[in-house]
Amino acid sequence: MSLILDKVSYVYSEGTAYERWALKNINLKLEDGEFIGIIGHTGSGKSTLIQHFNGLIKATSGGIYFNGRDIYEEDYDKRELRTQVGLVFQYPEHQLFETTIFDDVCFGPINQGLSKNEAGLRAFEALRSVGMSEKLYYQSPFDLSGGQKRRVAIAGVLAMKPKMLILDEPTAGLDPKGRDEILDLIAAMHKERNMTVVLVSHSMEDVAKYVERMIVMNDGEIMYDGTPGEVFLHYKELEAVGLAAPQVTYLMHELKEQGLPVNSAATTVEEAMESILKAFR
Numbered sequence: 001m002s003l004i005l006d007k008v009s010y011v012y013s014e015g016t017a018y019e020r021w022a023l024k025n026i027n028l029k030l031e032d033g034e035f036i037g038i039i040g041h042t043g044s045g046k047s048t049l050i051q052h053f054n055g056l057i058k059a060t061s062g063g064i065y066f067n068g069r070d071i072y073e074e075d076y077d078k079r080e081l082r083t084q085v086g087l088v089f090q091y092p093e094h095q096l097f098e099t100t101i102f103d104d105v106c107f108g109p110i111n112q113g114l115s116k117n118e119a120g121l122r123a124f125e126a127l128r129s130v131g132m133s134e135k136l137y138y139q140s141p142f143d144l145s146g147g148q149k150r151r152v153a154i155a156g157v158l159a160m161k162p163k164m165l166i167l168d169e170p171t172a173g174l175d176p177k178g179r180d181e182i183l184d185l186i187a188a189m190h191k192e193r194n195m196t197v198v199l200v201s202h203s204m205e206d207v208a209k210y211v212e213r214m215i216v217m218n219d220g221e222i223m224y225d226g227t228p229g230e231v232f233l234h235y236k237e238l239e240a241v242g243l244a245a246p247q248v249t250y251l252m253h254e255l256k257e258q259g260l261p262v263n264s265a266a267t268t269v270e271e272a273m274e275s276i277l278k279a280f281r
Helices: 046-053 078-084 101-111 116-129 146-158 176-193 204-210 228-232 235-240 247-257 269-280
Strands: 002-012 020-031 035-039 061-066 085-088 164-168 196-201 213-218 221-226
Touching (some): 002 046, 020 046, 020 196, 020 221, 035 046, 046 196, 078 085, 085 146, 101 116, 101 146, 146 164, 176 196, 176 204, 196 204, 204 228, 221 228, 235 247
Parallel strands (some): 035 196, 035 213, 085 164
16 A cells, blocks of 8 residues: 655636635655655745645645556546545544433544444454543533543544545643654554554654654655654754754764764653663673
């Protein structure tokens, strides 16, 4: 399974006084099973980019191919694409609308053509996988906390058994405990289900800790695409466009400048600790 963007550009309000290029000539390939982070400041094009992945937004120019097929072909089934490439919005309220949590999670599978019983089994499995207590299943999703709403929104997408899961700022507004719980949950799902996960975030620490590949967006273009270690070597260039590398990056570079033989490409506390201990042995 792969998703390919070929020279994709997108213009808001094209042909008007408010015309703005949100994406500029994007070339990108997402492979099966990758855990990818997309980072960038507000207005960099992150959210616009991911809404192209499942056809919610149509490119102004360029092509998008899922499993080798052009998603802009006239007979292409966009509804099927959206069950395979699931998107969890930044604000879960935008995709929660049923009277109970259970009914909300059943909605996607039923629209895939599954029977009510089959959809129910999918819903139970998905809600269990995101750690929702069964005593909450028949409550209104709007009575939940922010973190619980995000779990339900994720479950609603998981119930459709997508090949790719895209999450737009899934920890926005959560306290540190809630943030860690959601990110640990996403990491566990990636490992257990071997699905492609795309995590959109403005938090360098979150991305550095969890993802294997990082894409940096700036002014509608891909600025960097590589491992977190490779990307954060450019921490000064990232600062210049309003992005700060993880604190660990600054510490390791400072130690390196002081003459310690540490790994300046370390991006997590664990990697930094191992490198510092090794330097003092």
